[in-house]
Amino acid sequence: MCNYTQQSDFTLVGFFSQSKHAALLAVVIFMVFLVVLSGNALLILLIHSDTRLHTPMYFFISQLSLMDMMYICVTVPKMLMDQLLGKHKISAAACGIQMFLYLTLGGSEFFLLATMSYDRYVAICHPLRYPVLMNRRVCLLLTSVCWLLGSLDGFMLTPVTMTFPFCRSRKIHHFFCEVPAVTKLSCSDTWLYETFMYLCCVLMLLITVTIISSSYSSILLTVHRMNSAEGRKKALATCSSHMTVVILFYGAAVYTYMLPVSFHTPEKDMMWRSKNDLMWWEGEGTLNKDIQG
Numbered sequence: 543m544c545n546y547t548q549q550s551d552f553t554l555v556g557f558f559s560q561s562k563h564a565a566l567l568a569v570v571i572f573m574v575f576l577v578v579l580s581g582n583a584l585l586i587l588l589i590h591s592d593t594r595l596h597t598p599m600y601f602f603i604s605q606l607s608l609m610d611m612m613y614i615c616v617t618v619p620k621m622l623m624d625q626l627l628g629k630h631k632i633s634a635a636a637c638g639i640q641m642f643l644y645l646t647l648g649g650s651e652f653f654l655l656a657t658m659s660y661d662r663y664v665a666i667c668h669p670l671r672y673p674v675l676m677n678r679r680v681c682l683l684l685t686s687v688c689w690l691l692g693s694l695d696g697f698m699l700t701p702v703t704m705t706f707p708f709c710r711s712r713k714i715h716h717f718f719c720e721v722p723a724v725t726k727l728s729c730s731d732t733w734l735y736e737t738f739m740y741l742c743c744v745l746m747l748l749i750t751v752t753i754i755s756s757s758y759s760s761i762l763l764t765v766h767r768m769n770s771a772e773g774r775k776k777a778l779a780t781c782s783s784h785m786t787v788v789i790l791f792y793g794a795a796v797y798t799y800m801l802p803v804s805f806h807t808p809e810k811d812m813m814w815r816s817k818n819d820l821m822w823w824e825g826e827g828t829l830n831k832d833i834q835g
Contacts, residue, residue: 553630599662
């Protein structure tokens with residue numbers, strides 16, 4: 543029974559072992575975590591308490607902040623607690639739950655960013671019809687669809703990944719249970735599954751990128767026809783900050799799930815993921831700041 547328990551657990555290597563100043567790095571990550579958590583919580587509270595902010599744009603921002611809070615709570619606390627207690631074990635059940643939540647929130651943010659670009663398209667290109675096209679029922683429906691599509695991603699990939707036989711080392715060379723890192727531990731042939739995962743990512747990217755590209759193409763044409771320099775500047779500022787967040791988030795997904803295996807190493811994946819998370823949090827803060835301005 544003891545041997546079975548040990549074999550059923552995974553070990554998260556993390557990237558603190560690669561650092562000469564692990565304690566200092568952990569403190570910095572903890573401080574950034576608190577700033578991001580408190581900033582998003584205050585933003586959600588402000589949007590819901592101020593009736594002037596009860597608009598579709600701020601509703602989607604509040605949903606983005608909620609997803610971001612949950613997103614970092616899935617991975618960062620476990621990583622910091624492992625470093626503090628010196629225990630890097632995670633059970634198969636906890637690993638599956640972490641993987642499912644990560645995939646669900648990541649997929650939901652994909653579709654929510656596309657929804658936000660559509661919201662900007664309607665606001666800039668059809669301002670008179672905006673209250674009708676983006677009423678509260680439509681906003682709730684769009685947000686529900688984003689959550690649903692994101693959860694489908696988690697429901698499809700998590701069970702398959704966790705049912706692979708793991709007869710190799712159970713050390714996950716990452717700071718959380720990410721699908722590619724866990725799949726590498728399997729002793730079975732995962733080529734078909736990796737191909738399926740690749741096709742799912744391509745399909746998700748094609749759908750969302752098509753929505754974003756179409757929205758911004760129409761926005762640029764409308765902005766080009768504007769006579770007001772102030773209105774043109776404000777529209778471009780909002781769009782540029784949103785596109786920065788889109789590039790950061792989508793760029794990480796392309797690197798993680800769509801590049802060939804030869805481009806990946808465990809160390810490179812961990813450092814890329816941690817650096818991208820910090821840039822993503824900063825990018826979302828810029829988005830919120832620019833939109834509020």
